[in-house]
Amino acid sequence: MKYLFYPGCSMQRSAKPYLDSLKLVEKTLGLESVDVEDWNCCGATEFSSVNRTASHAIVGRNLALAQEQASGTDELVAACSACYLNLSKTDHFMREDADFNALVNDALSAGGLEYEPGSVKVRHSLDIIVNNVGYDAVKEKVTKPLSGLRVGAYYGCMIVRPDVNERFSNPEEPYELEDLLEVLGAEVVDFKMKTQCCSGHMTQISSEVAYDMIKQIVKPAVEEEIDVLVTLCPMCQLNIDAFQNEMNKHFGTNYEVPILYFSQLMGLAFGYTEKELGIGKEFVNVSPALAKIGKTTEEVPTPKKKKKSKSDPSLPMPKMPIHYRGGS
Amino acid sequence: MSVSAEFNNKQSYTKIKDLPGFNLIELVEARTPGDSRLEMCIQCGSCGGSCPSGKDMDHSPRQLFAMLRAGIVDEVLESNAPWYCVSCYKCYVRCPQEVKITDIMYTLKTIAISTGKFKVNEAKDFSETFTGYVEKYGRSFEFGLSTRHSLRHLPMTVSGTIGLGLGLIKTGRLDITPHKIKNIDQLQKILNRAYELEAQR
DSSP states (O other): OEEEEEOOSGGGTTTHHHHHHHHHHHHHHTOEEEEOTTOOOOOTTTHHHHOHHHHHHHHHHHHHHHHHHOOSOOEEEEOSHHHHHHHHHHHHHHHHOHHHHHHHHHHHHTTTOOOOTTSSEEEEHHHIIIIIIOHHHHHHHOSSOOTTOEEEEOOOSTTTSSOTTOOSSOSSSOOHHHHHHHHTTOEEEOOTTTTSOOOGGGGGTOHHHHHHHHHHHHHHHHHTTOSEEEESOHHHHHHHHHTHHHHHHHHTOOOOOOEEEHHHHHHHHTTOOTTTTTTTOOSSOOHHHHHTTTOOOSSOOOOOOOOOOOOOOSOOOOOOOTTOOOOO | OOHHHHHHHHSGGGGGGGSTTOOHHHHHHHHSSSOOOGGGOOOOOHHHHHOTTGGGOSSOHHHHHHHHHTTOOHHHHHOSHHHHOOOOOHHHHHOTTOOOHHHHHHHHHHHHHHTTOOOOHHHHHHHHHHHHHHHHHSSOOHHHHHHHHHHHHOGGGHHHHHHHHHHHHHTTOOOSSOOOOTTHHHHHHHHHHHHHHHHHO
């Protein structure tokens, strides 16, 4: 399968391990991706807070470039949730609102560009892997199953909400990532906070609000004895990983929940080394978790403390099966 | 100051709310792409109840919408609620009336900036600093953004931020120089036209 790829700013640097590991996974799965030439920033959540027309015009430029450069494919793939959503939303609004389409194209014409809404299909890398490649084809490539590793799927927000093209199973209880991790051989925990916000830009605006939101993700992960959280979003990775220590200081806690990209876990299961996958660049040490699947990083893994079983006095509650396929 | 910020400051609509016929609810609806469905709100409160940062907001989205319909302007534009919105879209997918709440929040922020009514300086400056780098280089510049923003607004946490920054640099996860796209002229022409168009809406 061939597609155009929109890397986005985060994946050039802070989420470089995501890009590196994704490229290896694409290679293994026979996915042929070509980067959009001279793409610009998608504006994240900030440009639309300053100027609506401009925020969509800059995304329009990316869509127009993709339309021009598309050859033998009409799929435009992004792996960053914010980039994916911004590309999806601009295309969607241009399709559903003729005035808005004219507005964005008016701005684009100043740069000699034009975009016909709907001419590229915006997709997320996870969507491509589970729906185009498929679980069976992924399973065939697994050489080192992640047996014994307790993982929690963490989607965050923007990949599943508002999901303008209805590509995912559910906006709050999706199951694609869990199914993928299960195919890799991992022990998948039903993580209740899987589509709760990582705090987004609040780390830059109000630390207290941000720490509170980060704790809402990390604490339940510890309680569920999750070895590693698995994400598909650069912002989620950065907030949960880089700010976890500050959050601990703020609350006087000592939570330690490492978080990796799904492509890194796929890479491990496909037999790539941690170094090739950019593992080891996290703030929260992932070595103790990976020691469970026979992986050792440069640092000596500190043995994970045996967690005491919770003495929960409340009545037992029924658990939603992970494979719940209920409608929305 | 970013181009868009300068633009906003010198634009006639700086005092837009004092113009005869100024109607905030109409402006919000006009500037929000697609159908905002703002006036379809039935005041059920699902939005506030779903909001992860709701407890720190001056007003829940439900309250903001009621105030908008009541013709209240200053209090709406001065509220921290749109700035504390984290764009998680929980309210958006739960709203029984399909009000495009997150998009309305974005539009309210743009109007709060252009009328000078914002109260949450940190959030407004963060958005404008981010936007400024995109205008100049075509790409976001994490290092410049975080250092400039932290020094200005989060001096108490600078020591923590420095540690975080150094950690990112050490592991090759932070660039200390920005990347410029090749056809930045094209992007800037598009942006300038977009700013003109927005002012006419």
